[in-house]
Amino acid sequence: MPDVTAPPVEFAATCATSQVRWWFATAVGVIVSLPFAWLLSYAAALPFYLGLFFFMLFGLVIGAVTYRLAAPGRPYGRFAVLAGTTLIVGVCWTTSLVKESTDFPVDLAADAVGRTRDIGGRSAEEYRTVVADEVRGFLSEHYPPGGVVGYVRWILLSGEMKKGEIPSFDQTLRRTPARLGWAIRVVLSIGLLGFAVGSQTLALGRPSDAPRSSM
Numbered sequence: 001m002p003d004v005t006a007p008p009v010e011f012a013a014t015c016a017t018s019q020v021r022w023w024f025a026t027a028v029g030v031i032v033s034l035p036f037a038w039l040l041s042y043a044a045a046l047p048f049y050l051g052l053f054f055f056m057l058f059g060l061v062i063g064a065v066t067y068r069l070a071a072p073g074r075p076y077g078r079f080a081v082l083a084g085t086t087l088i089v090g091v092c093w094t095t096s097l098v099k100e101s102t103d104f105p106v107d108l109a110a111d112a113v114g115r116t117r118d119i120g121g122r123s124a125e126e127y128r129t130v131v132a133d134e135v136r137g138f139l140s141e142h143y144p145p146g147g148v149v150g151y152v153r154w155i156l157l158s159g160e161m162k163k164g165e166i167p168s169f170d171q172t173l174r175r176t177p178a179r180l181g182w183a184i185r186v187v188l189s190i191g192l193l194g195f196a197v198g199s200q201t202l203a204l205g206r207p208s209d210a211p212r213s214s215m
Contacts, residue, residue, distance in 0.1 A: 029062055038099055040092070047176070060199070067203070075207050092197075
């Protein structure tokens with residue numbers, strides 16, 4: 001904690017060092033969140049919203065790492081703590097969504113090859129590649145601009161590709177949860193991740209002798 005009785009120049013230098021420590025801890029928190037975001041992209045697809053548990057668990061771990069690094073320099077400005085916490089949560093959750101949407105065509109293609117008896121003389125890998133490309137093309141054409149935005153639009157508005165919409169596959173392809181269920185999952189996942197990270201980091205805006213929730 002900065003010593004307010006110190007001379008002005010020394011006090012300013014101490015505050016600057018403290019702020020550097022906080023943003024360094026935030027940067028480390030962001031970096032640590034990336035592999036967890038990769039795992040969350042898979043956990044999010046677990047049935048019955050079981051994946052939401054991992055948003056809470058991983059958020060606690062990310063927040064705890066950030067707290068341990070930043071704690072010696074507390075207290076920090078509340079705006080800085082809130083901004084850093086929001087950055088960590090935003091990067092982690094957005095990365096998991098990008099990974100989920102990027103894997104989506106490949107996941108559907110794997111589902112298709114497992115449900116198709118005749119793949120037209122192609123190898124399973126060739127067939128998966130073709131179907132994945134057709135899924136990406138479908139999203140770009142019907143839910144522009146495709147990619148992450150197209151995936152989000154499709155899953156909120158439909159959640160299925162009907163028979164005939166994917167040329168190489170003659171059955172309906174679905175993603176669950178979709179529409180309202182997916183929207184609920186998104187809101188809960190952001191809320192749980194934010195709560196978990198914040199339960200560790202937001203205490204850094206208080207003096208060290210103030211109570212803090214812990215893991």
